[in-house]
Amino acid sequence: MASRELIANRKHAPHHLGRVLVLGLGKSGRAATAYLLPLVGDRVDALAIAAGAHTAASEGFVAEARAAGALVAFEDDAVGVLADAAGGSFDLCIASPGISQFSAFYEAAAAVSAEVISEVEFAWRESAADSRWVAVTGTNGKTTACALAAHVLAGAGLAAAAVGNIGDPCIEAVAAGRTDVYVAEVSSYQLASTARFAPNVAVLLNITPDHLHWHRSFEAYRDAKLKLLANLDGVPGAVAVLDATNDVVRAEVRRLRALDADERGFAYVPMGTAAGLGGDMRAACGSDNAAFLDADGTLRVALGGTEYTAGRAAELQIKGEHNASNALAVAAAALALGVDARDVAAHLRSFKPLEHRIEPCGTVGGVRCYNDSKATNVDATLKALAAFPETRPVVLLGGDDKGTDLAPLVAAAHAHARAVVCFGAAGPRFAAAFEAAREQAPAGFAVARAEHLADALDAGLAQASAGDVVLLSPACASFDEFGSFEERGSAFKTLVADAAAALGA
Structure with missing residues (x-):
């Protein structure tokens, strides 16, 4: 059992951490492991890693962790295997944020751990x-x-x-x-x-x-x-x-x-x-x-x-x-x-704008383009729409649908945009929501459909004239076409640059 006597010059760090389980080997799990490995034999009696899915990327790190004395398991019952090897239970579990508290993996760890905390809390302590x-x-x-x-x-x-x-x-x-x-x-x-x-x-x-x-x-x-x-x-x-x-x-x-x-x-x-x-x-x-x-x-x-x-x-x-x-x-x-x-x-x-957050990313034929790929939910897109009070942008909406209520988005687009282009896996549902509200749309408001992001940019530019704005603010995750919102935003910036180069602009 870990001692509760605390180190005087830290927030809430016990001298003796005891048996520690790291749940998940993502970015935070690897960082916690790297911090704990030198403490094995001192503040840490045993360090166990329930690594989740086995990946080629993790092999080198796992080999180093095992060589330094950590117990590592990838099996579906990894937590139980590690608990048995470590003496039956853990004094502390540090859980990766990607693992839901409602998952069997998390629940198994909680059942054999005196305490489960996040890497953020561990760092603060x-x-x-x-x-x-x-x-x-x-x-x-x-x-x-x-x-x-x-x-x-x-x-x-x-x-x-x-x-x-x-x-x-x-x-x-x-x-x-x-x-x-x-x-x-x-x-x-x-x-x-x-x-x-x-x-x-x-x-x-x-x-x-x-x-x-x-x-x-x-x-x-x-x-x-x-x-x-x-x-x-x-x-x-x-x-x-x-x-x-x-x-x-x-x-x-x-x-x-x-x-x-x-x-x-x-x-x-x-x-x-x-x-x-x-x-x-x-x-x-x-x-x-x-x-x-x-x-x-x-x-x-x-x-x-x-x-x-x-x-x-x-x-x-x-x-x-x-x-x-x-x-x-x-x-x-x-x-x-x-x-x-x-x-x-x-x-x-x-302070300058961050990448993928209403980021100016070029001009095509006098049309200013903005990359707001980080807008992965409706609320973020509502804020982006309100950021252009002097012009009504053409907004590119869609991606991996989160299934949220689209009524606020439709109303905001009617109030602030001149047109929308609905693309990706969410495109049909988004377009249907705008079609259902067609009678509430302002005169001249256009709704277009596109299969992919590249098609959406083309359709958006077709709806815009010099001095207008095309805004990628999808209100969706990216996973239908891209691995992350960053990848989607970078792809959009490349598409804008290519379109500008094609026009010599």
């Missing part, structure tokens, strides 16, 4: 006691907000790194020991297996239906996201930044408002830009703190009795109201960590 964590989650926008926060903090002179779902596993950054502020993008998968995780600043952007195949219900998905706030009351000076324009998050704001400060245990900053919640939201949200746009588009943050300005939304290089909201969230987080407001404003202005 092992990190230095005086390190600070900014954790960002939300159905949409979390990668941009995380990258923006790391950019602002690093620009202000802090040793900050963007980790987690955005890129490198958290435990790799902890092991490297060069980071004072971890800016962690945390997914619902990662949050579902947290118990003590307690960031200094928690940023909750929005919660809309997604990943229901993993969580089984929207309620379970919502609850996983809200676990980000579960332990803030134990962190001195902790701050939660909450998007009060989102219905689900606004309900959490109402819950917090009903608590007195001592009962709540942390400060909260409602923020947002939408009509009805724009302007100073402090009275409406029952908080002395708020992050909002004033009438001239200035980013304002009221925090701890002081009011700050962080530049103007029009100065941002990232488009759309949702990115103004991301900037507000990051400004509040950075100010909560003590960054000077002038530095916040300067580095918000200098």
Whole structure:
């Protein structure tokens, strides 16, 4: 049995981890294994890896792990085999985020483990006691907000790194020991297996239906996201930044408002830009703190009795109201960590758009093309549509259908787009939804069908004229034609470049 005596200069790391199981050998599983292997015989009595599916890519890593003393199994009953070999049970299981809590694989591990946590939580526990964590989650926008926060903090002179779902596993950054502020993008998968995780600043952007195949219900998905706030009351000076324009998050704001400060245990900053919640939201949200746009588009943050300005939304290089909201969230987080407001404003202005997120990717015959391949759900596409108030784009929709309600998308396309091209496996259902709402469409609104992404770009360009915009914002996953949204976005950029070259433009 592992000792519960904790290492004094870490967040919550026991001297003795005991028998440890790593569940899954994806990116985070390999990182956790690499961290744990040198501890075998010291803090770790036995290290076991239930590696999941056997792949050629894993063979070299597995051979090295076995040579270093780890137990590894690939069989369907790998957890049971490893438990028997390790002494019957495990003191700790670190689960990969791709493995659903409802899967037989996860349930088998939970049955023989005293505790199951995610790699994010493990990294937080092992990190230095005086390190600070900014954790960002939300159905949409979390990668941009995380990258923006790391950019602002690093620009202000802090040793900050963007980790987690955005890129490198958290435990790799902890092991490297060069980071004072971890800016962690945390997914619902990662949050579902947290118990003590307690960031200094928690940023909750929005919660809309997604990943229901993993969580089984929207309620379970919502609850996983809200676990980000579960332990803030134990962190001195902790701050939660909450998007009060989102219905689900606004309900959490109402819950917090009903608590007195001592009962709540942390400060909260409602923020947002939408009509009805724009302007100073402090009275409406029952908080002395708020992050909002004033009438001239200035980013304002009221925090701890002081009011700050962080530049103007029009100065941002990232488009759309949702990115103004991301900037507000990051400004509040950075100010909560003590960054000077002038530095916040300067580095918000200098941040450039991330790849595959409303990314300008070329012009074809005077038609501007944007790659928003990261929009893998309806809510993300709604935000992209609203990012072009001065022109009605031709929008390319489709891919691997998630089966979500299309009514909000149809209404938004009618309001903001001049045409849609429905492509891929989801194309027929999307086109049918627009056909069913044909009588509500504005005059001249066009609906086209295409089989593949290349055909969709051709059809979109045919609907556009010089000065118009063609926007890939699919509202779907990519797996009908591509291995990832990144692959889809890169393919789109190549198609745009080829089309421009063919015209000599």
